[in-house]
Every structure is written in structure tokens, then in C-alpha cells.
Amino acid sequence: MNLSGHNLALLASLNTLLEECNVTRAAEKLNISQPALSAQLARLRDLFEDQLLIPAQSGRGMVRTPLGSHLREPLRRALQTLEEVVAQQPEFDPARAHRTFTLGANDNAAAIIAPRLIKLTRDAGWHHIRFAFIAPQTNRLQSQLETGEIDIALTSRDAVPGAQQLPLVDEAFQLAQRKGHPRGNEPLTLESYASLEHILVSGQGGGFRGFIDDLLADQGLARRVGVSVQFYSLVPLILQNSDLVCTLPARFLSRYHEVLDSFPLPFDVRHFSLYATWHRRFDDDAAHRWLRAQLQASVAA
Incomplete structure (x- = not known):
């Protein structure tokens, strides 16, 4: 028997028919009409090339053929197992799981999240949870999230159209300069x-x-941008050895307070924001929910 198409649904009907041996009662149990169930029985007879159930000589109900009797218990067990598989929600236990989570992030986002996230998980004793931080490919990020190549990307708001997002960081920009700057x-x-x-x-x-x-x-003003870099980690090194300045997120600058001075900007500007971004197909995945919770905890610590 080919189990493709609608045949699995037919097997569920067959299971009830073999249990009840009565089309009327089986139709009531399945919440479908008696003619609809009779049509399904006819289809099942064609598929199995067997009558499966025949009218009882007493005129009340039906009796199973030898094949129908043979199918009854294995079919019941198989459908019960299938129901259990469908109903069971997989759990995620970080204490026992061996799992690698891949996060797409630039060096600034990784520097904000990674130290606290790793400390949080290691302090909890979750030593078999691994994290891979990789640079996301902007032109591929949507597909990387959809396929699970990247579990979560750390991005700005609405960086990936249609993706799910969770706010993690919202903070002001500040201007940074070296200590002893002539300004x-x-x-x-x-x-x-x-x-x-x-x-x-x-x-x-x-x-x-x-x-x-x-x-x-x-x-009506313009500034002179003398240096362009792709990586945040280069900026403090350049600032320490020049009179250039840079506008950066306050949390990033807090790591360099011993060598850099920072100042509020003289104008209103949108805040630096960081979002956990993922594909909606992972909304209810237990491991993914756990990861999102850890990201929230890491920025709150």
C-alpha cells in the first residue's frame, strides 16, 4: 500500500472501523457522515485488495476478514506511536545537551554579547554548549537564518525583512578621543x-x-572622515595613537575607559540598538527559546 497523499488519514479511519465493526458508530466517533466513511471504506478495500470488513450474518454490524483481523492490533499500535510523536514537545536540557549554536555578529556585537553569554553558561555548568560567532554575509543572511546555518544574528532593527526580532541593547552614542587629546x-x-x-x-x-x-x-555642517575601518576593534588602537575621534556606542567605549575619554554628543541622534534576529520557523524550538533567554540574561547581567 502506498502511504502517500491522503492514505494516512484513511488508515486512521480504518483503525476506527476495525475497532467498532460498525460504520454508523465509527462515523460518529470520527465525526464524519456515514456516506463519507462508506466511501473511505470502499477506497481502503481497493488499496488493500481485500474486503477488510463484511456484513455480519446476524445483520447487525460487520465482521473482520482475516486480513482485517491481522491489521487491527499493529495498526492501532502504529497510529498510537504516531500520535505520541506528534504530541511530544522536544525538551532542551542544557546540562545534558551537546549543542553548538552559531551566532552571526560583527565584532562589536560579538564583543558585547560573547563574554557575558559564555560566562553565564559556564558559571551554570553547561560545559557542553558551544558557541560559534561568525561574520554574517549581508546578502545571504536571510537564507542563513532560514536554513539554520546561523541560529541567531545580532543585528540592527529590521535588518532582515520578515524576520523575528528581540531587542537586546539600546544605548546612546558618544564621542571618543585619546586621553590627553589637544581638544x-x-x-x-x-x-x-x-x-x-x-x-x-x-x-x-x-x-x-x-x-x-x-x-x-x-x-548646514560637514565633518571630515579621514579613516574608514570595517572592524570596531581597530578603532581604539587608532584613537590611542592619533588625534582622530570616533562616535561609538557607550557600552563599547566602557571597555576602554582607561585609555580613552568619551563625551556626550552635542546633538540628538538615534540610539545604538542591537536585536536578536531569527527565522520564524524556530519560534517554538525548545533549544532556540533557551538561547534567546540566555541572550536576554547576558545583556541584563
């Missing part, structure tokens, strides 16, 4: 900010204009 430690003005030579972190690499340049242009 001094005076509060910034729009004019003094624009007069400085800046470093720009360009996610795609090679860019010399960002959203702050658009904001300054609205004020």
Missing part, C-alpha cells in the same frame, strides 16, 4: 564636533559617510 575635555558643540577629524566604522567596508553625516548636513 581638551570641554563639552562638545556642533561646530567643535564637525571640526575634528573622524574615524567611521563602515559595516560594508570602505564607506566614508554615515547617518551622522546626514544629520550634520541638515544643520
Whole structure:
């Protein structure tokens, strides 16, 4: 018998028919009409090339053929097993699981999340949980999330159309400069900010204009971006050895407070935000839910 198409549903009907030996009672139990069930029985007889059930000589109900009797118990057990498989929700126990989670993140997002996430899981004794942080490929990120190549990407808001998102970080940008910078430690003005030579972190690499340049242009000002880098980790090294400045997230700068000074910006600007981004097909996956909870806990710590 070919189990493709609608035949699995037919087997469920056959199971009830073999139990009840009565089309009327079986139809009531299955919540379908008697003619519909009779049509299914006819289809089953064709598939099995056997009558399966025949009218009883007493005129009341039906009796099973030898094949029908042979099928009754194995079919019941098989359908029960199938029901258990479908009903069972897989659990995730981080204390026993051997699992590698892959997170797509640039170096700044990874630096914010990774240390706390790893400390959190290791302090809990979850030593068989592994994390791989990889640079996401912007043009492939949607498919990487859909296939599970990347479990969660750490991105800005709405970076992946149609993806699920969970906010993790929302904080202000600040201007950073080396300690002992000739500008001094005076509060910034729009004019003094624009007069400085800046470093720009360009996610795609090679860019010399960002959203702050658009904001300054609205004020009739322009800044000079002298250096463009693709990686946040390069910025503190350049700042420490030059008079350039850079606008960066406050949480990133907090790691370099011993060698860099930071100042509030002299204009209103949107905050730096970081979101956990994933494909909706993993919404109810137990392991994925656990990972999302750990990401939330790691930024709250």
C-alpha cells in the first residue's frame, strides 16, 4: 500500500472501523457522515485488495476478514506511536545537551554579547554548549537564518525583512578621543564636533559617510572622515595613537575607559540598538527559546 497523499488519514479511519465493526458508530466517533466513511471504506478495500470488513450474518454490524483481523492490533499500535510523536514537545536540557549554536555578529556585537553569554553558561555548568560567532554575509543572511546555518544574528532593527526580532541593547552614542587629546575635555558643540577629524566604522567596508553625516548636513555642517575601518576593534588602537575621534556606542567605549575619554554628543541622534534576529520557523524550538533567554540574561547581567 502506498502511504502517500491522503492514505494516512484513511488508515486512521480504518483503525476506527476495525475497532467498532460498525460504520454508523465509527462515523460518529470520527465525526464524519456515514456516506463519507462508506466511501473511505470502499477506497481502503481497493488499496488493500481485500474486503477488510463484511456484513455480519446476524445483520447487525460487520465482521473482520482475516486480513482485517491481522491489521487491527499493529495498526492501532502504529497510529498510537504516531500520535505520541506528534504530541511530544522536544525538551532542551542544557546540562545534558551537546549543542553548538552559531551566532552571526560583527565584532562589536560579538564583543558585547560573547563574554557575558559564555560566562553565564559556564558559571551554570553547561560545559557542553558551544558557541560559534561568525561574520554574517549581508546578502545571504536571510537564507542563513532560514536554513539554520546561523541560529541567531545580532543585528540592527529590521535588518532582515520578515524576520523575528528581540531587542537586546539600546544605548546612546558618544564621542571618543585619546586621553590627553589637544581638544581638551570641554563639552562638545556642533561646530567643535564637525571640526575634528573622524574615524567611521563602515559595516560594508570602505564607506566614508554615515547617518551622522546626514544629520550634520541638515544643520548646514560637514565633518571630515579621514579613516574608514570595517572592524570596531581597530578603532581604539587608532584613537590611542592619533588625534582622530570616533562616535561609538557607550557600552563599547566602557571597555576602554582607561585609555580613552568619551563625551556626550552635542546633538540628538538615534540610539545604538542591537536585536536578536531569527527565522520564524524556530519560534517554538525548545533549544532556540533557551538561547534567546540566555541572550536576554547576558545583556541584563
